[in-house]
Amino acid sequence: MFDTILIANRGEIACRVIETARAMGVRTVAVYSDADAGAKHVQMADRAVHIGGAAPSESYLRGDVIVAAARATGAQAIHPGYGFLSENPDFVAAVEAAGLTFIGPSARAIRAMGLKDAAKALMEKAGVPVVPGYHGENQDPEFLARQAGEIGYPVLIKAVAGGGGKGMRLVERAGDFADALVSAQGEARTAFGNPAVLIEKYVSKPRHIELQVFGDGERAVHLFERDCSLQRRHQKVIEEAPAPGMTAEMRAAMGEAAVRAAEAIGYRGAGTIEFIVDASEGLRPDRFWFMEMNTRLQVEHPVSEAITGVDLVEWQLRVAAGEALPKTQEQLAITGHAFEARLYAEDVPKGFLPATGRLTHLTFPEGVRADSGVRAGDTISPWYDPMIAKVIVHGPTRAVALKRLARALAETRVGGTVTNLAFLGALAGHEGFARGDVDTGLIARDLDQLVVPPAPRPLHLVAAAMAGAGVAEPAESAGFSLWAPLRRTITLNWQDETVNAVLMAEEENRQRWEVAERTLVAERAGRQWRIDGEPMPATARAGNHVTVFDDYGLEFTLVNPLERAAGRSGDGNLIEAPMPGLVKSVHATVGQSVSEGDRLAVLEAMKMEHALLAERDGVVAEVLVSAGSQVEAGAALVRLEAEET
Numbered sequence: 089m090f091d092t093i094l095i096a097n098r099g100e101i102a103c104r105v106i107e108t109a110r111a112m113g114v115r116t117v118a119v120y121s122d123a124d125a126g127a128k129h130v131q132m133a134d135r136a137v138h139i140g141g142a143a144p145s146e147s148y149l150r151g152d153v154i155v156a157a158a159r160a161t162g163a164q165a166i167h168p169g170y171g172f173l174s175e176n177p178d179f180v181a182a183v184e185a186a187g188l189t190f191i192g193p194s195a196r197a198i199r200a201m202g203l204k205d206a207a208k209a210l211m212e213k214a215g216v217p218v219v220p221g222y223h224g225e226n227q228d229p230e231f232l233a234r235q236a237g238e239i240g241y242p243v244l245i246k247a248v249a250g251g252g253g254k255g256m257r258l259v260e261r262a263g264d265f266a267d268a269l270v271s272a273q274g275e276a277r278t279a280f281g282n283p284a285v286l287i288e289k290y291v292s293k294p295r296h297i298e299l300q301v302f303g304d305g306e307r308a309v310h311l312f313e314r315d316c317s318l319q320r321r322h323q324k325v326i327e328e329a330p331a332p333g334m335t336a337e338m339r340a341a342m343g344e345a346a347v348r349a350a351e352a353i354g355y356r357g358a359g360t361i362e363f364i365v366d367a368s369e370g371l372r373p374d375r376f377w378f379m380e381m382n383t384r385l386q387v388e389h390p391v392s393e394a395i396t397g398v399d400l401v402e403w404q405l406r407v408a409a410g411e412a413l414p415k416t417q418e419q420l421a422i423t424g425h426a427f428e429a430r431l432y433a434e435d436v437p438k439g440f441l442p443a444t445g446r447l448t449h450l451t452f453p454e455g456v457r458a459d460s461g462v463r464a465g466d467t468i469s470p471w472y473d474p475m476i477a478k479v480i481v482h483g484p485t486r487a488v489a490l491k492r493l494a495r496a497l498a499e500t501r502v503g504g505t506v507t508n509l510a511f512l513g514a515l516a517g518h519e520g521f522a523r524g525d526v527d528t529g530l531i532a533r534d535l536d537q538l539v540v541p542p543a544p545r546p547l548h549l550v551a552a553a554m555a556g557a558g559v560a561e562p563a564e565s566a567g568f569s570l571w572a573p574l575r576r577t578i579t580l581n582w583q584d585e586t587v588n589a590v591l592m593a594e595e596e597n598r599q600r601w602e603v604a605e606r607t608l609v610a611e612r613a614g615r616q617w618r619i620d621g622e623p624m625p626a627t628a629r630a631g632n633h634v635t636v637f638d639d640y641g642l643e644f645t646l647v648n649p650l651e652r653a654a655g656r657s658g659d660g661n662l663i664e665a666p667m668p669g670l671v672k673s674v675h676a677t678v679g680q681s682v683s684e685g686d687r688l689a690v691l692e693a694m695k696m697e698h699a700l701l702a703e704r705d706g707v708v709a710e711v712l713v714s715a716g717s718q719v720e721a722g723a724a725l726v727r728l729e730a731e732e733t
Contacts, residue, residue: 089409090114090165093191094158095133097169098148099461100478101385102129105167108401117161119154121147123469128461135161142471148172151179155186165189165408167401171473174384175202191408193383194305197353201381205248205286211378214352216345219364219377221288223248233265235287242290245269247276247283253322254279258290293368294528296324297331297376299346299361300392302400304407308350309417310343311392311400317526318515320440325531326493326515327388328427329395332486332524333371341373347417349381357407358385358400367527387430387478390459394426394482425489426482429497429512433474433505437541437583440508441698442474444667444721448630449503449637456481456496468505470668476502479512490522503628503635503643510640514538544582544642547619550601550608552634552644553578553589555627559599560617580634581645663688663700663726671717676726680708688726689713700725 093109094117095102106116106129118133123142130136137157140147147153151173158166166183168174168191177195184190201207205223212218221243222235236243236259245268247255255276257268269285277283296319300311315331316324330339346361360382366375389400403414433443446467452458460477468474481496483489494516497509515521515538520530531538544552554560556578576591590602597612601619608620617624625638632646672690676682682702689700706728713725 090163090189090405092117092134092161092163093165093167093405094119094137094154094161094163095129095167095169096148096154096173097167097171098124098127098129099472100459100475101169101171101387101461103132103461104459105169105401106132108399109405112402112405114405117157117163119148119157121471123471126466128463128466137161142469144172144471151176151182154179155182155188158183158188159186163188165191165405167191167404168384170382170384170387175382177202189408191404192357193303193353193355193359197355198383200353201383203248204246204250204380205284207380208286208378210352211349214348216349216352216378217376219288219291219379221286223286225284227284229266229269232269232285232287233262236265237262239287239289242292244288244290245272245285246288247272247280248286249280249282249284250276255285256322260290291364291366293366295331295365295367295371295526296379296528297334297342297363297365298386299342299363300386300389300400301346301350301355301359301361302403302407302413303350303355303357303359304411304413305354305356306351307413308347308355309413309415309420310346311396311398311420312422313339313342314388314391315526316388317528318521318531319528320531324388324430326427326429326512327391328425328486328489329391330422330425331371332526333367335371338371338373338376342376343417345376345378349378355383357404358389359383360386388428390457390478390480391426391428394457394480395422395424396420397423424482424484425486426480427489427493427516429479429493429516430508431476431479431500431502431512432508433468433476434508435506436508436511436539441666442470443505443507444468444470444474445505446630447476447502447504448633449501449628449635450476451501452477452479453496453499456492456500458500464503476507486524487522490516498640500640501626501628501635501637502641503637504630504633506643507641510540510542511538513640514540541583542639542642544636544639544644546604546606546608547622548625548636548638548642549580549582549587549589549603550610550619551624551627551636551638552580552642553591553601553603554599554610554617554624555629555634555636556580556644556646557591559591559593560624560627579647581647582642586647661706661728661730662724663702663728665691665700665719665721665723665725666698667691667721669698669719671713671715671719671725673715674711674713674726676708676711678708678711682706682708682728691719691725702728704728704731706731 092115116133118136119139173179177198180190180195208218242260245257257272259268273283296316314329316327318326362379363376435441450464457480481492497513578589580587592600599610634644636642669691672692676688686702691698709729710727
């Protein structure tokens with residue numbers, strides 16, 4: 089076994105690898121960028137090496153610097169985590185050329201699965217079912233249109249080097265094919281530097297079921313399936329294992345296909361074979377097809393660990409160190425059911441806009457596995473994925489596990505930034521999902537009922553105001569107060585709306601509040617406040633931010649009345665950056681006439697592109713940035729001429 093390994097990653101996966109390595113007695117070396125100098129994974133590791141600037145291209149994607157750090161610290165192996173360089177065959181080659189071990193598959197295996205079209209041709213030869221479609225090299229538009237017609241509409245256009253839904257278009261009619269092809273190729277060229285696409289049959293009720301595989305370079309086993317059908321824009325939201333409705337016959341067929349796929353390329357380490365399943369007539373062994381292979385550990389690997397009792401990172405280290413597979417297929421079995429929910433800093437009512445901010449509070453309920461790369465006090469950076477944690481639960485049955493997930497989400501407390509916690513809670517309570525009636529279109533179909541903007545009750549407003557006024561602390565910690573009758577107004581901001589809460593303190597343990605045209609009485613018995621008879625929700629204050637821990641967390645801002653006049657008029661003249669990021673492109677020019685909804689600029693932040701649109705018809709007066717500029721949240725980008733009155 090290795091004495092020391094370097095982890096070429098950050099965030100929750102780096103912390104996850106460190107935990108297992110520490111349990112195995114293996115020393116760890118973390119790498120970090122300027123933005124991550126105080127990060128959790130840096131603190132956890134035995135040693136840490138600075139590798140460059142905040143942008144991934146200046147740090148976590150610099151393979152030469154990472155290899156040099158491994159050699160300088162005496163590491164014998166490099167664990168890539170997932171993302172960044174984890175599926176880069178040139179990085180694998182560089183690691184091995186330096187005399188180090190790459191904890192993962194060979195460069196040859198990664199290359200074999202790196203392009204979707206070549207991978208599907210390889211899988212066909214190995215006897216693995218693939219989706220009907222065209223995976224060849226001919227990219228002539230007329231030829232591709234003919235292929236689509238032969239496959240039969242609807243079809244999917246997919247980038248051969250794609251991932252994350254980029255370079256993908258659904259085409260339902262022949263007349264729409266040409267425009268969709270141009271759009272998909274353009275996005276693929278921007279995202280991957282490769283405009284080539286393939287054409288596939290579109291499955292009407294698709295489920296995304298994937299098999300966790302593990303190989304030692306010669307033979308492989310599977311650790312059963314995960315259902316990842318709850319997706320939004322091809323991004324997974326909640327994963328579970330095993331798949332609901334799975335039959336023994338279907339599991340055996342998919343498992344055998346997954347093992348054939350892994351053994352066909354001499355796979356070593358942890359990997360995932362992703363299948364698309366036609367669930368229109370239930371789960372049938374003749375209705376699943378290979379989509380792609382992820383030649384790395386997956387974000388959702390904890391649910392497989394939960395149902396099998398296997399530590400996949402431990403297996404990775406042992407096999408990379410030269411050991412044989414720790415278990416045979418016959419020794420692996422499923423116990424119970426598990427769910428994983430991905431908790432992100434994002435503004436769901438505003439279209440799942442990624443959010444930044446300092447985490448003022450972060451706790452998870454007891455008995456819940458929470459894989460996280462951040463702590464209270466850490467900042468969600470605009471440079472990286474805004475994941476806060478993965479919340480993982482296990483139970484003896486699917487129904488019990490789902491109840492535990494719902495409770496875990498309700499009891500998770502996050503302060504300092506908006507999150508998707510309420511959205512995850514709505515999914516956990518979705519009737520169709522509870523029945524196991526899932527497919528990849530569920531979220532899109534029911535988005536309106538899943539994304540209901542939170543509406544704070546008067547109870548919440550009073551709790552926030554009490555925290556803001558500092559009158560909610562126990563008497564012994566609140567300091568001296570003269571509890572004479574007084575009247576004081578606390579001004580709160582809730583999602584750009586201003587609310588006044590008027591305090592009329594009657595005595596030390598009794599307060600009257602006027603808010604939202606109601607009068608509420610807060611009374612304290614011992615250390616517990618009650619507001620109109622209801623227990624006061626827990627709160628946390630940091631600076632001028634107050635979080636009320638109810639309904640998955642409600643974020644308020646305390647407003648200084650003297651500063652309120654400094655706000656903008658909101659007349660639509662100024663287009664501002666909604667978050668820190670890189671100006672990817674500017675589409676506006678001075679003097680240009682624009683219409684409401686026209687794209688004026690594109691901002692890249694948190695690995696996503698965000699189009700900034702004109703809020704009204706008008707004429708561009710000023711363009712205040714250029715492509716390549718790094719801007720802060722609220723920075724002015726484009727100004728329109730004032731409307732005539």
